Amino acid sequence: MSWILTAADLPDLARGATLLGTGGGGDPYIGQMLVQQVLGNGGITILDPDELADDMFVIPTAQMGAPTVMVEKIPAGTEPLAALRTLEAHLGRTAEATMPIECGGVNSMIPLIVAAESGLPVVDADGMGRAFPELSMETFAVYGVQGSPLALAGERGEHVIIDTGSDNRQMESFARAITIRLGGVGHIAEYAMTGADVRRTAIPRTLSMALALGRAIRIAREQHRSPFAALADTLSTTxxxxxxxxxxxxxxxxxxxxxxxxxxxxxxxxxxxxxxxxxxxxxxxxxxxxxxxxxxxxxxxxxxxxxxxxxxxxxxxxxxxxxxxxxxxxxxxxxxxxxxxxxxxxxxxxxxxxxxxxxxxxxxxxxx
Amino acid sequence: MSWILTAADLPDLARGATLLGTGGGGDPYIGQMLVQQVLGNGGITILDPDELADDMFVIPTAQMGAPTVMVEKIPAGTEPLAALRTLEAHLGRTAEATMPIECGGVNSMIPLIVAAESGLPVVDADGMGRAFPELSMETFAVYGVQGSPLALAGERGEHVIIDTGSDNRQMESFARAITIRLGGVGHIAEYAMTGADVRRTAIPRTLSMALALGRAIRIAREQHRSPFAALADTLSTTxxxxxxxxxxxxxxxxxxxxxxxxxxxxxxxxxxxxxxxxxxxxxxxxxxxxxxxxxxxxxxxxxxxxxxxxxxxxxxxxxxxxxxxxxxxxxxxxxxxxxxxxxxxxxxxxxxxxxxxxxxxxxxxxxx
The missing domain is CATH 2.40.390.10 (CV3147-like)
Incomplete structure (x- = not known):
């Protein structure tokens, strides 16, 4: 079922997403602050993957780089939407939703920033079901969606479009090279796909799962129960x-x-x-x-x-x-x-x- | 005056262009072979910059990379035209001519390969009047034409579009990073401009000068005169x-x-x-x-x-x-x-x- 995410959900979501980030995916505090800054009192529509029209056009958005750099080089906040708009212009097609490519303190949040800025909904799914370090490491790729063309935006208005056809490892290599030249952090839009592709290739409901996990851990702490038992209980039905x-x-x-x-x-x-x-x-x-x-x-x-x-x-x-x-x-x-x-x-x-x-x-x- | 270049001109042109390359610009033998392979018995129209229509649309083409790598990693030959076509598609505008960005054994030849493959004419001018190592080091840039957007093509069909606005050094940095990931050599189209821009910003008639230089050196050798005096005589009126x-x-x-x-x-x-x-x-x-x-x-x-x-x-x-x-x-x-x-x-x-x-x-x- 689709639902509305508000600023009140962000601390729990950041906690759960960071857990699923398995050490990576970005710092939860920074991720949360970036969304709060643009979301205010508004809400973001989160779409259940089962409810997407088959031909709905989805462009995932993300941050890439070394987490050690991400905590020191805070983005302006406008880069992820700039990446999405660059890819739209290149493809000549307008996105109807965005989506995370991985779970993580920052990368579960980047699509929310894009959504808050653009009014687009966010699909409750991602392509890693956790975080991985490389852009080629996507279930999207495993099940036949190609990452190219990828659009990358820098903080000083730079735009790059990378198209390596079906070679997602070369795409990763090129995007990583540009990200290093940007100082270690870049913002990207890639793996453009349809609603039918999302259902076939994405790990479903990882945003709502991250929120449920973060919430269960918090409530257990408040009620002086074991947050570990709460975490295991939440995951047991997933x-x-x-x-x-x-x-x-x-x-x-x-x-x-x-x-x-x-x-x-x-x-x-x-x-x-x-x-x-x-x-x-x-x-x-x-x-x-x-x-x-x-x-x-x-x-x-x-x-x-x-x-x-x-x-x-x-x-x-x-x-x-x-x-x-x-x-x-x-x-x-x-x-x-x-x-x-x-x-x-x-x-x-x-x-x-x-x-x-x-x-x-x-x-x-x-x-x- | 415009003129027709044929395969018979290539050895002299390569020699003269390599001299102007001042140590760089690529290996003359490789450059020449690449053109011969596609030119056959045909001819290429070389346009005098003074004869370009003000609104003629010119897209320069080139190879970039370390000369030490260029001599070992020979291009397929299709990459420069692929770069030009990528830039045309991005700009939504078709080139009416191509042009060198520098003088050199390879980089005076790359636009000729594009011309032989596409039928486009080549403008008798370039943006360095010699060779320089970086893409930002162009008279085009000095006099107000920006290098972005730049298109880069790799030998396995990879395409990259780089747009850093007026920041040509950042464009160079990004393109260099991709070229390194390609193994050290890439092919590019950049500094798209009009005929009026060419007249205002390019070093004129460097192709015909290179050809005249190479020819004068050869003829002096054949006639047992000093090739150095011939070289100096040829340059004295330029x-x-x-x-x-x-x-x-x-x-x-x-x-x-x-x-x-x-x-x-x-x-x-x-x-x-x-x-x-x-x-x-x-x-x-x-x-x-x-x-x-x-x-x-x-x-x-x-x-x-x-x-x-x-x-x-x-x-x-x-x-x-x-x-x-x-x-x-x-x-x-x-x-x-x-x-x-x-x-x-x-x-x-x-x-x-x-x-x-x-x-x-x-x-x-x-x-x-």
Missing amino acids: LYSHVRELHVGKVVDVERRTTEGFARGKALIEATDGSGDPVVIAFQNENLTAYRGEELLAIVPDLICVVDHETAEPITTEGLRYGQRVRVLGISTPDLMRTPEALDTFGPSAFGLTETFVPVETLAGRPV | LYSHVRELHVGKVVDVERRTTEGFARGKALIEATDGSGDPVVIAFQNENLTAYRGEELLAIVPDLICVVDHETAEPITTEGLRYGQRVRVLGISTPDLMRTPEALDTFGPSAFGLTETFVPVETLAGRPV
Whole structure:
């Protein structure tokens, strides 16, 4: 069912989207502020994917770049709509809705900024069902929608249109190169598609799921119940049904480099009780693997979420700091994201990892 | 006056254009082969700039990249016309002619490839009056034509449109970033302009000048006369009237790095008779400065040309080798390229050099 989102929903939505961002997808505070600034007392229509006309024309919008840069280089706010308008002009066709390409503190919000500025509705779905670092890592792509042409807008009015045909990895490479020249952050419109394409290729209802997750965590805190149980309960009826606690501990080291337009590195988390090996989480914008010594705890595309050990507030990779007390959660991805084609696009090998994908629910984490 | 260029003209044109390329602008052999392949027995109409209708629509075409890569990564030949067609589609306007953006072994030839493939004529002019390494370093830009929108085509059918408004340096930066992702060579169409703009902003008749230069050098060799005197005689009636011999010697060292999409480095040339300090030539694709010890012999935008000591065959920066016996020539640029605005765009400071421009005819080189 379609519904209206207002500014009051933003803190919960940002929290839930950041959790699904699995370390990436942008800073929740910045994302929320950007929407509030343009939304005021208005509302944004959120469309259920099942209610889209088959030929409705949808242009997703997003921010791309290294999260380490995003927190320092705040956009003017006009870039995402400029990207959408550039793509419309290039295609000679007007968008009837926008949509996120991924879940995340910023990237669940960018389409809302576009909506608040333009009056367009936002489709309740996305193309990653979480966050991934590269534009080619989309269920849209896995199931046959091409990313090109892509439009990119910079803060000083720059516009770029990239068309690499069906080669979404080359599209990613070109857009990343421009984003680096823009200082590390760019705004894009890509994967233009019809309503029928959305139903066939997108992960449905991830905006409403993020809102429900963020709300459940908040209400549990207010009622002095476990936010972790609330989180697991909320997900149990969704396509993300398995939630595992992989580790409880303290962040004792973070290595982080901003390189080639990405934030890459790893975090070392010692067990609170000092027992066993520390857990190591490797990331490229998003968390990719969690290991305790030699033992694999979870691996991409399953979600690896680092959250505050008491409040369950999600912590992004750029927000990781020495001394944080955290829990590491593993969350199973929808079946649509575990097919051989999907794993080719955003499974371990797409990140140059040699491991085979193993579902988190078959590994050692204990149910939450 | 307009004239017809045929395949028989290509070796002379390539030689002359490479000399004007002042170390850059691409390899003459490759440029020539690319045109021959498509031209066959046909002819290309070369338009005199004075004969263009004021509202004639001209789209220049070129190759960009590091010369060190260009000699190894030969284009398919279809990319320059693809770039022109992409820009036409974006602008909604059809080109009535193409034009070089610089002189050089490849970049005087690229518009001829476009012409042979499309039937378009080529304007006898360019925007550098030599070669420079960056797309912003154009007399077009100095005198008010903007480079954007620029279209770039890759060998696998990729298309990119870049629009940075009046910021030609940002356009250069974006196009360079894409070119690097293409492996170091890209093909472009940019600085779309009218016939009136050409007359106001271009260096006129550089194609016919290159052809005359190449021909004069060849004929002098055939008649056992000095090709250097022939070269100086040919230039004496043009806008490039001062030709100076800066040095005669042997290349004893070449440092060359392909970095950030450019070939940068320096060459050390010892005097043939062993007297005095060696001459050092610094380059970024093109030769930038020539020094003997502390003494400046010539500096950009004047032309610094390294040629074979006997035949006057020009040697590009990527063609420099240990042991070559060479003469170093300094050639004065047209007044249009020495104004304060022009020097801001492609004088020493545009390359991060701290020297002030000094006309080569006031320095120590001896007249040829």
